[in-house]
Amino acid sequence: MSRADRAVTEFISSRPPSRVDTSLRRLTRTADHSVLWFAIAAVLSVRRGAGRKAAMRGIASIALTSFTANALLKPLLPRRRPAAAELPAYRTVADPPSSSSFPSGHAASAAAFATAVVMENRRAAPVVVPLAALVGWSRVHVGVHWTSDVLVGAAIGTGVAKLTNRWWPVRPSDEARARPIDTVPALPQGEGLVIVSNPFSGPPDTDVSEEVRERLPAAHHLVVGDGVKVEDMLEDALAERGQWVRAVGVAGGDGTVATAAAVADRHGLPLVVVPGGTLNHFARDVGVYDTQEAVDATQAGEAVAVDLALVEAHPGRLDDPEDISVTRTRYFINTASIGSYPELVRLREQWQPRYGKWPAFAAALITVLQRSEKISVKIEGRWYKVWFLFVGNGPYYPRGAVPAWRPTLDSGLLDVRWLRADVRFSRLRVVIALILGALGHSRVYHQREVPSLDVELLEPSMLATDGEVVEEAGRYTFRLAEKPIPVYRRDEERWTGRDRPFQG
Template identity: 70%
Template sequence: MKSLSTAANHSMLWFTIAGVLAARKGATRKAALRGVVAIGGASGMANALLKPLLPRRRPAAAELPAHQTLPNPPTSSSFPSGHAASAAAFATAVAVESPRLGLALAPLAGAVAYSRVHVGVHWSSDVVAGAAVGSAIALATRRWWPVRSSDEARARPVDTVPPLPEGTGLVLMANPFAGDPGIDLAEEIETALPAALVLRVQDGIDIDDQLEKAIAGRDGRVRAVGAAGGDGTAAAAAAVANRHDLPLVLVPGGTLNHFARDVGVYDLQEAVDATQAGEAVAVDLGLVEAHPGKDPEPQSDEVIRTRYFLNTASIGSYPELVRLRERWQPRWGKWPAFAAALITVLRRSERVEVKIVDEWHLVWFLFVGNGTYHPRGMVPAWRPTLDSGLLDIRWLRAEVRFSRTRAFLALVLGALGHSRVYGQQEVDHLDVELRVPAMLATDGEVVEEAGRYTFRVAERPIPVYRRDEQNWSGRDRPYMR
């Protein structure tokens, strides 16, 4: 008990465990980061606020045997226990992200809390109060760092997609420049789907042109279009599939694979399973039309280019924000990376004057999501559904005094949705006019500059192959990597 209590001094025990958990990507890394954040909040609440506010004499440790007491007992207020607060905060925060890990850590956290009573530096009530404070702080992190309730978004099944045995009738574009440079997904796909035509992205040639040429050369024998790469590759393939009224096959091969994760396709094996079974879901496609002029005159209705987007489109500083967030997200997690990117971008970005829903606004950025993102009034993190038929419009006002400071404070306090600097609407289409032509980014990539943009949802959702897990049986898996 003495060794355990000492090991938890200054939360070093928990920081060590967090370092081990953070070595692995995914839920464990997010759990470690949330745990460290919770420790910071719990330690500050217990030691900096409650101890000075509620002073209490510690137990008379001299009455305990010498082998049971600490050589240098603390002299600060006894109430509440900072060790118990940090232990409960870390274990609870980890459980929020990974219930199994949290359950495994709970006995250790309980032992650390009890050790403070055992060595005679806290009363039992100090430990109970500290644990309550730590758990409350950990649970409160969900207010501004929400936890996704399910791994994949809801979408209605599509019954008309054809099965593609061994990839028959599939034309798939593989992007060797996406994701880890040492992995060639094209070779794995050719092994898993030997009947498919697998193309490789060529530098300097549009994905759209390569796919169109391949489809034309197959004399109507193409039954589906596929993409292996990141969201940019998937968006280009989705545009071609939509034009030809074909379903889309997704093989995640990028760095973050936002769209594939929302759909619920996590690796090549799941794509193989779905194509063999002929199962798919309906997914909305966002599209944006760039107009040559900024005035809403008839001649300005001419469209320069129509672009499809799977996740988001944006005007202003949001593209830079996304770029920084994606660079930092693998190390820090999505929300902390977003907060750091937001601070960086708002400090050096320029304001944009835009007309949104017949009103002029001076904004830092305009965000357009393909579908309604969750949570409302906060950082857009994920989509609960893929076929809502709506666009999620959010903007950060720049004409409000101290708007950047207010936005940051509201974000930290989890009250961005109640701030004057924040605006949000859900619409089926949106016309945006700009005083000065500005850059447009789709799915995080800068693609266009114009004075007017029209955003809407494509008339037809696109079928995307996704296996219905309720129908799956491990016995029918034809390919195991």
């Protein structure tokens, strides 16, 4: 140990007894086996959003850090702990650990948890950071570690927590950038708005239709019923209301939003989005977190430009110039995919009535991974065997990894990614690349950002858009609508002083 280590220990030994000794002994015990951090994680997990994500990242960071510090480094770097005689008995713990002193596992776990939590939820910093520092200091104070053990342990924990960002990126903000549009009409109390609410989109105990009706009393309200198509309801209402209609609105999940967006695009109308689904990816990307924010934007006439993507299913092949027919055009607001993901969605929908949404999703995922088959697809004039093809409405981040979010809504580009199945040990290589955060450098992974894409399949394959299986064809054309669609979003610079819902 260094002179500094011994000097700190001698300084602690020279201090008179106080209540601090008892408090630090208790604190260091609560941090044994990371019990303290698990308890804090449980509290953070109570509420969805940044707290729950912070807890998950914190626990994952502790697991990785504990393995690194305790299982790898301690056996490789043996070091004796401070002798019991160097500190007074009232300051030490009854049964000090006998493993290597270097590095401090407690300090490593404390730093890992605190760093991970703050990465996801900065508002927790005033609590977890000082607490982690106290846990680290307590290990020196009770005489089970040298100061350098704690400092190195804290550095390891911090580094491991930050390393999780390579394969589990922290989303910098929920809402994406988009160009403001100042030509949309204000809709006082919903005047001129035809809005459809889908009570089947979200959790069984969530139905925003009554709240929407209350907040927008002047709007023309529609509610989806069994066996009724959202598209037909909106088209009939637009035909009935005629020139009175100035905007189309939707309260529901991403699938319902995509249908309403298609109707709005065809009629050249702006779109009002109220989050009413389970995950509400599109609403969060746009920056509308609850009904009140949608109402605020409609009252003020504030909107942004958002690209709308579509896919055309063709019966013919790319090498048949005479067959240009289109069997069906599907709009999507988030993503489309071909390959194993549509099968996952199909199984989830099949099993959901019996088991519930999330158990059905887990069972479908396990099943698909076991029996996923290669598909032959022609992309950019070249044939590949792939596990899946992903098409995002706009570039998704992080690049070279699993797509998680998009930073902009009006890029004019599609994000195209595919995993090759015609490379030896492709599945194993994908797993290793993901673990190392190096998928973007793997031969198995390909990515392009293009304005349009033609895809031909050797055999017809299922297509999923926004998480729902919608089509099966042998050829698809992906492209963007001719111009972005205006979507109401309030200008936060003008709405300062009003608290936003905590989403994380």
